[in-house]
Amino acid sequence: MKKSITLLPGDGIGPEVVAEATRVLDEIGKQYGHEFTYQSAAIGGTAIDQFNDPLPSDTLALCKESDAILLGAVGGPKWDANPAHLRPEKGLLRIRKELQLFSNLRPVSIYNSLVSESTIKEEVVRDIDLLIVRELTGGLYFGEPSERLDIDGEEGAVDTLTYKRSEIERIIRMAFQLAEVRGGKVMSVDKANVLESSRLWRQIANEISEEFPNVSLEHMLVDNAAMQLIRNPRQFDVLVTENLFGDILSDEASMISGSLGLLPSASLSADGPGIYEPIHGSAPDIAGKGLANPLATIASTAMMLKYAFHMEDEARDILNAINKALDSGIRTADLVYGNQEAVSTSEMTDAVLQYIGSTK
Numbered sequence: 001m002k003k004s005i006t007l008l009p010g011d012g013i014g015p016e017v018v019a020e021a022t023r024v025l026d027e028i029g030k031q032y033g034h035e036f037t038y039q040s041a042a043i044g045g046t047a048i049d050q051f052n053d054p055l056p057s058d059t060l061a062l063c064k065e066s067d068a069i070l071l072g073a074v075g076g077p078k079w080d081a082n083p084a085h086l087r088p089e090k091g092l093l094r095i096r097k098e099l100q101l102f103s104n105l106r107p108v109s110i111y112n113s114l115v116s117e118s119t120i121k122e123e124v125v126r127d128i129d130l131l132i133v134r135e136l137t138g139g140l141y142f143g144e145p146s147e148r149l150d151i152d153g154e155e156g157a158v159d160t161l162t163y164k165r166s167e168i169e170r171i172i173r174m175a176f177q178l179a180e181v182r183g184g185k186v187m188s189v190d191k192a193n194v195l196e197s198s199r200l201w202r203q204i205a206n207e208i209s210e211e212f213p214n215v216s217l218e219h220m221l222v223d224n225a226a227m228q229l230i231r232n233p234r235q236f237d238v239l240v241t242e243n244l245f246g247d248i249l250s251d252e253a254s255m256i257s258g259s260l261g262l263l264p265s266a267s268l269s270a271d272g273p274g275i276y277e278p279i280h281g282s283a284p285d286i287a288g289k290g291l292a293n294p295l296a297t298i299a300s301t302a303m304m305l306k307y308a309f310h311m312e313d314e315a316r317d318i319l320n321a322i323n324k325a326l327d328s329g330i331r332t333a334d335l336v337y338g339n340q341e342a343v344s345t346s347e348m349t350d351a352v353l354q355y356i357g358s359t360k
């Protein structure tokens with residue numbers, strides 16, 4: 001199969017981890033007879049530097065024409081003082097909106113050999129398999145107004161949390177559809193004791209659940225959910241939630257897996273190309289040092305193979321290769337807690353590459 005992939009490396013460790021992930025895609029192509037072609041485009045801070053725009057129109061056009069998009073990360077201190085429309089993060093928010101990527105799937109599981117090394121007790125994290133379904137094009141990250149303003153003669157600011165019925169319906173329906181082919185349980189996470197938008201969310205979740213008699217629905221307040229994720233993550237199957245809540249809960253959930261550098265994601269629309277992206281950011285503190293863990297991005301390519309290209313065997317092969325590489329004992333610095341020596345970003349990929357093809 002021939003597939004065209006747009007690469008959006010972005011800032012900080014973004015280019016480092018995207019480069020590693022394409023090495024794995026190339027090996028999959030070689031072993032399974034696929035041809036993956038890549039075109040790179042600018043987004044985020046690097047796009048601001050080159051084009052004074054965090055999402056240049058050429059980048060968007062290229063993305064729309066491709067079969068799938070692989071994104072690293074955007075942002076960094078260099079651009080932190082920029083006005084809102086010239087921040088790197090604005091480029092990412094805009095492309096998610098432009099491509100209507102309303103559904104962000106963030107699976108949380110744990111590779112075998114990391115179970116005993118987790119900062120959380122072994123019996124809590126063993127066999128974990130949950131899926132966070134984060135709403136990605138609405139809520140607090142997109143509501144208007146979002147600006148500085150004068151409040152009673154004082155400096156103030158406002159951000160707005162809005163959701164339309166149709167936006168809630170489609171993400172809740174997506175969560176139910178995914179739960180139907182997983183563990184049959186949806187946990188809708190909101191703040192319905194305080195927020196009107198959450199009360200609408202909860203009402204609509206109840207309505208949609210009528211369409212799925214084989215899937216159970218429960219509701220949980222987000223503050224409790226943050227605690228329950230660490231206390232007993234095994235109670236969750238599919239957890240669906242608002243944009244900001246999902247952003248925060250998924251970073252937290254990454255520590256069930258062992259590191260923020262491990263969790264992949266797929267940002268999907270009803271049709272059209274999706275963005276496959278690690279959940280982490282540009283990690284300016286380790287950028288350019290060969291310290292970044294490439295596994296979240298490599299696992300994101302597995303999600304690309306599965307969701308964009310329907311290459312289930314190839315996707316499984318990548319996850320197996322990651323498992324085997326970790327079984328061999330090597331760790332990037334984010335996974336090292338004792339005196340063990342860490343390997344570099346590219347050495348971790350080398351180890352994964354050794355096992356690609358072993359489930360053929």
Ligand SMILES: NC(=O)C1=CN([C@@H]2O[C@H](COP(=O)(O)OP(=O)(O)OC[C@H]3O[C@@H](n4cnc5c(N)ncnc54)[C@H](O)[C@@H]3O)[C@@H](O)[C@H]2O)C=CC1
Binds near residue numbers: 260261277279281
């Ligand atoms: N999707 C995206 O492009 C995202 C971008 N950001 C941006 O990234 C910049 C930095 O934000 P932070 O809050 O520091 O979040 P971050 O996710 O970049 O980093 C948080 C911590 O995790 C570590 N880390 C992250 N990814 C890692 C990896 N692959 N391997 C090893 N360690 C890793 C970092 O070194 C840091 O200590 C900001 O400008 C922020 O806006 C943040 C989150 C998502």
Ligand SMILES: CC(C)CC(=O)C(=O)O
Binds near residue numbers: 089092093279280
């Ligand atoms: C706009 C992004 C920086 C938000 C984020 O942290 C994420 O998507 O994980």
Ligand SMILES: [Mg+2]
Binds near residue numbers: 247248251279280
């Ligand atoms: Mg985040």
